[in-house]
Amino acid sequence: MPRGYTFPMLTRRALIASLAAAPAAAQVDLGFSDNGLRPTTSAFPQKSEMILQRSTPPLLETPMSVFDAHDFTPNDRFFVRWHYPFPTRINPAQHRLRVTGHVGRALNLSLADLARLPRVAVAAVNQCAGNGRGLFSPRVPGAQWANGAMGNALWEGVRLKDVLALAGVKAGAVAVRCSGLDAPAGEGAPDYAKSLPVDHALTDDVMIAWAMNGEPLPMLNGFPLRLVVPGWYSTYWVKMLDQIEVLDRPDDGYWMAKAYLQPANPLADIAPGAPAGPRVPVTTMRPRAFVTNIATGARLPTRAFTPVQGVALGGDHGVARVELSADGGASWLPVQLGPDHGRFAFRRFRGALALPPGRHTIWARATNAAGVAQPAAQNWNPSGYNRAGVDAVRVEIA
Numbered sequence: 573m574p575r576g577y578t579f580p581m582l583t584r585r586a587l588i589a590s591l592a593a594a595p596a597a598a599q600v601d602l603g604f605s606d607n608g609l610r611p612t613t614s615a616f617p618q619k620s621e622m623i624l625q626r627s628t629p630p631l632l633e634t635p636m637s638v639f640d641a642h643d644f645t646p647n648d649r650f651f652v653r654w655h656y657p658f659p660t661r662i663n664p665a666q667h668r669l670r671v672t673g674h675v676g677r678a679l680n681l682s683l684a685d686l687a688r689l690p691r692v693a694v695a696a697v698n699q700c701a702g703n704g705r706g707l708f709s710p711r712v713p714g715a716q717w718a719n720g721a722m723g724n725a726l727w728e729g730v731r732l733k734d735v736l737a738l739a740g741v742k743a744g745a746v747a748v749r750c751s752g753l754d755a756p757a758g759e760g761a762p763d764y765a766k767s768l769p770v771d772h773a774l775t776d777d778v779m780i781a782w783a784m785n786g787e788p789l790p791m792l793n794g795f796p797l798r799l800v801v802p803g804w805y806s807t808y809w810v811k812m813l814d815q816i817e818v819l820d821r822p823d824d825g826y827w828m829a830k831a832y833l834q835p836a837n838p839l840a841d842i843a844p845g846a847p848a849g850p851r852v853p854v855t856t857m858r859p860r861a862f863v864t865n866i867a868t869g870a871r872l873p874t875r876a877f878t879p880v881q882g883v884a885l886g887g888d889h890g891v892a893r894v895e896l897s898a899d900g901g902a903s904w905l906p907v908q909l910g911p912d913h914g915r916f917a918f919r920r921f922r923g924a925l926a927l928p929p930g931r932h933t934i935w936a937r938a939t940n941a942a943g944v945a946q947p948a949a950q951n952w953n954p955s956g957y958n959r960a961g962v963d964a965v966r967v968e969i970a
């Protein structure tokens with residue numbers, strides 16, 4: 573077992589019992605989210621209050637107030653998304669990571685084996701490709717996330733490329749396919765497996781993590797191992813990772829060839845109702861800024877300056893700046909950025925607007941270090957992926 577970490581003893585009866593019991597709607601305790609409209613739950617193990625999207629398999633969203641208070645999203649408030657049922661009991665001493673396929677020698681690694689490789693850590697945002705899907709107009713099917721299907725954590729583990737070097741990737745390798753311990757309930761449904769192009773899998777960025785914010789991964793966030801692909805949407809961040817297969821051909825599996833495809837233009841943007849046209853896999857994230865101290869629809873007292881604060885992510889480059897507008901983008905006001913935790917992490921921001929009494933719409937816009945800025949007009953696609961435009965926050969100053 574890696575030194576410096578204690579994995580939770582998953583023989584702990586309470587944990588197993590609660591994990592097995594929680595995902596049934598009737599047993600979930602319903603409160604109210606920060607906007608008062610969506611039910612919240614504290615019934616899931618290792619999680620405190622989360623917005624409940626679905627119980628089985630769980631979809632749990634982080635309230636915006638959590639981002640308002642932390643640079644690093646606490647593990648017990650970090651969002652959760654599973655496609656399929658997953659084991660509720662894992663013995664870390666018996667967990668193995670198999671590396672097979674187009675390699676010189678197949679591997680069967682314990683956590684202790686992994687811990688002998690050089691350790692790395694990165695602060696990075698894990699964001700669902702469908703984050704904000706529930707805010708699209710016209711509406712699109714799928715999990716109706718607001719903007720809380722994301723979180724920022726310090727991930728610790730080893731580089732994927734160091735594991736692949738142990739196996740020896742053979743010439744002609746094309747993709748690296750990863751899958752975890754979860755499995756479809758029904759016969760014939762395709763196992764959840766995601767592939768990275770081999771060139772990307774061999775970069776320094778991609779890692780196999782066992783710790784999140786200095787603690788073992790919570791069960792619901794992929795204990796004992798998960799892939800971390802900084803700058804890429806979390807569909808690639810495979811949880812409960814137990815298999816890596818090096819392919820000498822493109823991955824034609826369902827989760828690469830059929831799911832998580834978006835229109836083939838940088839913003840994945842098409843007119844509602846227009847033909848989808850050519851589609852490509854969802855990959856890198858775009859810059860986004862989120863106001864976290866004012867919920868849309870809020871009524872606020874008149875002040876000389878109304879404080880506006882939030883978090884921004886740069887996508888696959890750091891956050892260069894965040895600006896505010898209260899006049900539909902005619903003028904933009906720079907804000908002050910908080911601590912820089914690296915190019916893949918959240919950057920908090922704080923600014924102020926002089927808002928006279930009346931109704932206003934506040935925009936926050938992020939620009940990344942590559943000069944890519946959020947568009948004022950919202951992009952749209954039928955799967956609700958890659959939401960990238962500015963999110964309007966309506967306020968009434970009274």
Ligand SMILES: Nc1nc2c(c(=O)[nH]1)N[C@H]1C(S)=C(S)[C@@H](COP(=O)(O)O)O[C@H]1N2
Binds near residue numbers: 764812
């Ligand atoms: N094994 C496995 N890994 C997975 C998934 C899954 O269903 N199974 N879902 C992916 C998707 S779509 C998302 S959004 C993230 C969510 O990560 P989190 O639950 O740790 O927040 O996990 C990713 N990794």
Ligand SMILES: [Mo]
Binds near residue numbers: 653701806
């Ligand atoms: Mo996702």
